[in-house]
Amino acid sequence: xxxxxxxxxxxxxxxxxxxxxxxxxxxxxxxxxxxxxxxxxxxxxxxxxxxxxxxxxxxxxxxxxxxxxxxxxxxxxxxxxxxxxxxxxxxxxxxxxxxxxxxxxxxxxxxxxxxxxxxxxxxxxxxxxxxxxxxxxxxxxxxxxxxxxxxxxxxxxxxxxxxxxxxxxxxxxxxxxxxxxxxxxxxxxxxxxxxxxxxxxxxxxxxxxxxxxxxxxxxxxxxxxxxxxxxxxxxxxxxxxxxxxxxx
Amino acid sequence: xxxxxxxxxxxxxxxxxxxxxxxxxxxxxxxxxxxxxxxxxxxxxxxxxxxxxxxxxxxxxxxxxxxxxxxxxxxxxxxxxxxxxxxxxxxxxxxxxxxxxxxxxxxxxxxxxxxxxxxxxxxxxxxxxxxxxxxxxxxxxxxxxxxxxxxxxxxxxxxxxxxxxxxxxxxxxxxxxxxxxxxxxxxxxxxxxxxxxxxxxxxxxxxxxxxxxxxxxxxxxxxxxxxxxxxxxxxxxxxxxxxxxxxx
DNA sequence: CGAAATCTTGAGTATAATCAAAAACGGTGG
DNA sequence: CCACCGTTTTTGATTATACTCAAGATTTCG
Numbered sequence: 001x002x003x004x005x006x007x008x009x010x011x012x013x014x015x016x017x018x019x020x021x022x023x024x025x026x027x028x029x030x031x032x033x034x035x036x037x038x039x040x041x042x043x044x045x046x047x048x049x050x051x052x053x054x055x056x057x058x059x060x061x062x063x064x065x066x067x068x069x070x071x072x073x074x075x076x077x078x079x080x081x082x083x084x085x086x087x088x089x090x091x092x093x094x095x096x097x098x099x100x101x102x103x104x105x106x107x108x109x110x111x112x113x114x115x116x117x118x119x120x121x122x123x124x125x126x127x128x129x130x131x132x133x134x135x136x137x138x139x140x141x142x143x144x145x146x147x148x149x150x151x152x153x154x155x156x157x158x159x160x161x162x163x164x165x166x167x168x169x170x171x172x173x174x175x176x177x178x179x180x181x182x183x184x185x186x187x188x189x190x191x192x193x194x195x196x197x198x199x200x201x202x203x204x205x206x207x208x209x210x211x212x213x214x215x216x217x218x219x220x221x222x223x224x225x226x227x228x229x230x231x232x233x234x235x236x237x238x239x240x241x242x243x244x245x246x247x248x
Numbered sequence: 249x250x251x252x253x254x255x256x257x258x259x260x261x262x263x264x265x266x267x268x269x270x271x272x273x274x275x276x277x278x279x280x281x282x283x284x285x286x287x288x289x290x291x292x293x294x295x296x297x298x299x300x301x302x303x304x305x306x307x308x309x310x311x312x313x314x315x316x317x318x319x320x321x322x323x324x325x326x327x328x329x330x331x332x333x334x335x336x337x338x339x340x341x342x343x344x345x346x347x348x349x350x351x352x353x354x355x356x357x358x359x360x361x362x363x364x365x366x367x368x369x370x371x372x373x374x375x376x377x378x379x380x381x382x383x384x385x386x387x388x389x390x391x392x393x394x395x396x397x398x399x400x401x402x403x404x405x406x407x408x409x410x411x412x413x414x415x416x417x418x419x420x421x422x423x424x425x426x427x428x429x430x431x432x433x434x435x436x437x438x439x440x441x442x443x444x445x446x447x448x449x450x451x452x453x454x455x456x457x458x459x460x461x462x463x464x465x466x467x468x469x470x471x472x473x474x475x476x477x478x479x480x481x482x483x484x485x486x487x488x489x490x491x492x493x494x495x496x
Numbered sequence: 497c498g499a500a501a502t503c504t505t506g507a508g509t510a511t512a513a514t515c516a517a518a519a520a521c522g523g524t525g526g
Numbered sequence: 527c528c529a530c531c532g533t534t535t536t537t538g539a540t541t542a543t544a545c546t547c548a549a550g551a552t553t554t555c556g
Contacts, residue, residue, distance in 0.1 A: 149442065197502095
């Protein structure tokens with residue numbers, strides 16, 4: 001009903017709506033936000049550390065990652081972004097970007113001017129809260145990643161990352177209970193969990209041998225969710241979803 | 249001029265004011281926020297993961313840490329909190345806490361009801377932005393910690409943490425250019441950088457031998473800031489301070 | 497089909513963990 | 527002021543997890 005202008009907002013509107021239901025006028029205001037839609041091919045930076053953006057991006061489809069590069073050129077992926085995510089929403093209130101965002105697959109990205117975002121926030125306090133909340137969940141995920149990388153061994157870390165991705169993909173309808181398409185390379189996982197590619201490869205072989213995951217190309221199947229959760233020391237609280245979504 | 253009610257707010261007001269100058273009415277509204285002040289002794293939880301808080305805390309003095317505990321009981325410190333910080337401000341929009349906050353030294357803590365915070369945000373949009381921004385900087389720090397722990401070796405990690413603490417302590421007047429009081433034990437540093445206590449001890453000895461730091465009790469002196477920065481691969485951009493504060 | 501990217505394997509090495517115990521420090525009470 | 531206690535720091539020896547390097551196999555995609 002009225003999603004005429006930007007049906008593309010669906011992943012975002014659906015996400016915000018699932019947390020606290022939007023009123024019609026709020027939903028409409030979101031759908032009316034101006035958005036420049038761009039297709040970006042795999043392995044390209046969407047934004048770069050050091051930028052002073054005047055717009056934020058909404059990932060409409062594809063996989064992306066938030067990353068930083070150290071002085072000696074090593075890349076740390078600090079988070080994965082999926083449809084409905086706004087990986088650089090923080091630039092709305094922080095002038096300089098302290099991280100880059102890059103595509104892992106071809107992506108459809110919508111750019112929304114900060115001006116329009118400030119405007120909608122001013123008129124709809126509940127939307128301000130919803131956006132703020134999104135950035136707080138991002139922070140909660142970073143906290144969990146600090147813990148994951150700092151305290152768990154590689155095998156557990158890897159299982160944990162699989163759990164997080166499964167839950168988040170399910171929440172936006174990109175995974176069913178048991179499987180999903182996960183076009184992330186072992187080298188990318190390595191940069192995400194702070195391990196070498198070789199080690200990730202060996203860990204994955206062990207996980208397959210233990211029946212935690214089954215892979216066929218980029219398709220991943222989880223034969224037993226509870227076992228994977230236990231192996232990954234995974235508690236979905238930090239994703240701050242509604243119970244129904246986070247459970248499984 | 250009117251700081252009669254809660255001069256205790258000074259560390260917070262000063263911080264917010266330093267980012268974008270507050271108008272008198274905004275400053276006054278902040279000073280009028282109701283706040284219950286409590287002294288908490290060392291090693292106590294201020295809030296605990298799983299709580300559903302109805303208030304947020306403002307650290308008035310002392311050192312605290314944000315931490316999580318893994319399934320097998322290991323503690324990861326995800327961040328240090330100093331005077332002026334609100335380490336659980338996220339509970340304003342996230343119902344369940346996904347981390348705990350504990351004191352590292354005796355602390356003076358002010359508890360501010362969420363109701364009052366929502367109220368001031370509703371009336372002063374610029375204060376909403378300022379609080380939101382604070383949580384965005386927290387997130388930026390978590391991102392940097394992910395990178396620090398994931399990609400740097402222990403020696404560099406440790407130097408990096410020293411750099412961050414020095415810059416932040418300087419910003420609130422708790423450090424001069426060269427030294428500060430840093431009552432954090434090696435075991436706590438270990439939980440922060442994801443290393444063992446023994447290894448932290450050896451790294452610190454190496455840092456002392458290399459002249460990066462000089463310690464006398466809890467007093468830390470940095471003989472050569474530029475050298476420490478280089479050793480810690482430290483770029484203060486992620487702290488999103490004004491140039492003047494972040495430089496040094 | 498062929499080139500490039502990704503995944504896999506093996507061998508040798510390094511960083512850091514663990515365990516255990518001793519030394520130094522800091523605060524307290526006599 | 528000193529003796530005592532618990533905490534923190536330090537040391538040594540051993541072990542483990544994970545890295546690096548290098549090459550070969552497999553998959554993907556044009």
